[in-house]
Amino acid sequence: MRRTFFWLVAVVTIFCASAQFAFAEQRPIYGPVDLKIRKWHLHISHHRFHADNPGNSVIVVSKKKPYKAIRKGFILINGKWISLRGLRKHKEVVIPLNGVLRSHNHLKVLLFGHHRAAVRLTVKKRCNPPLPPEVIFASDPATILTGASATLSWETDNAKTVTIDNDIGPVDASGSIVVSPLQTTTYTLTATGRAAAPQTH
Numbered sequence: 001m002r003r004t005f006f007w008l009v010a011v012v013t014i015f016c017a018s019a020q021f022a023f024a025e026q027r028p029i030y031g032p033v034d035l036k037i038r039k040w041h042l043h044i045s046h047h048r049f050h051a052d053n054p055g056n057s058v059i060v061v062s063k064k065k066p067y068k069a070i071r072k073g074f075i076l077i078n079g080k081w082i083s084l085r086g087l088r089k090h091k092e093v094v095i096p097l098n099g100v101l102r103s104h105n106h107l108k109v110l111l112f113g114h115h116r117a118a119v120r121l122t123v124k125k126r127c128n129p130p131l132p133p134e135v136i137f138a139s140d141p142a143t144i145l146t147g148a149s150a151t152l153s154w155e156t157d158n159a160k161t162v163t164i165d166n167d168i169g170p171v172d173a174s175g176s177i178v179v180s181p182l183q184t185t186t187y188t189l190t191a192t193g194r195a196a197a198p199q200t201h
Contacts, residue, residue, distance in 0.1 A: 029057060029101075031122035034064060035109055041071075043111040049123065054101035056126045061119050062092035068117035076108040077101075084111075087119070097123070133159040133193040149180045152187055159191040 030049035037043045051057070059077070061084060063070065073084030080100050086093040101123070109121065134157040144150050153176035156162050163170050165188045168177060179187070 027125045029054075029123045029125050030105075030107075032120045033122075034118055034120050035111065036118040037068075037070075037111050037113050037115060039115075041112060041115055043109065045109050047107040047109070049105050049107070051101055051103060051105060051123075051125075053125070054097075054103065057097045057101045058124055058126055059095040059097060060092065060122045060124060061087065061095070063087060064118040064120055065116070066091055068114040070111055070113040070117055070119065072110075072112040073119075074110045076110075078105055078107075130193065131158040133157065133191040135159070135189060135191050137189045139187070146182075147180070149178050152177050152179055154189055156191050159193050161192045162189065164189050 029051045030047070033047065035043055035045055059075065059082075061073075061075075070084070070087045073087055075082040075084060075095070077097070078100055082095055084093060105123075107123075111117070111119065135154065136156075137152070137154040140151050140153065142150075152164070154162070154164075154171075155174040157173075159173055161170065162173055164177075166179075166181075166185060168179075168187070171177070179185075
């Protein structure tokens with residue numbers, strides 16, 4: 001009697017939704033507000049805002065007119081001075097506010113530069129980026145005879161949806177299934193989640 005061996009190949013594919021901003025999802029706490037340099041090449045403004053959960057936050061200051069130079073800039077927030085010298089070389093600066101933001105906040109902005117130069121200021125809450133899916137996927141045994149069966153087993157973490165091809169379809173986040181292929185077969189498990197960049201294993 002002729003015995004034929006079939007190989008079972010387990011493949012894992014992980015898809016993650018991309019995030020456009022380096023700090024992941026950020027919710028505005030205050031702003032955006034546009035600030036423009038007017039007379040005497042100077043801008044001075046005072047802002048008040050409330051933050052329910054100050055937590056880990058940042059100030060984002062970006063030039064609205066890159067060809068109009070900002071020579072010097074300062075922010076005074078809750079008694080702490082912050083220099084904006086990075087605006088001389090860069091279009092945008094991001095300033096961490098760890099431990100600076102409070103429930104009630106006072107923010108002053110001083111800008112020196114070309115007449116009509118302008119910036120956009122936003123205070124944002126920095127959220128923790130979602131973790132990428134983690135997957136363990138295996139076949140036991142990896143080789144079977146004609147008419148024999150094998151067990152596919154998997155475990156996932158941080159996955160929204162999990163599917164296996166070859167007519168298996170959507171499955172639970174963790175589990176196992178018995179298969180009896182009639183030829184060499186590659187089973188691909190796809191786990192989808194939310195993270196900063198797509199990954200494939």
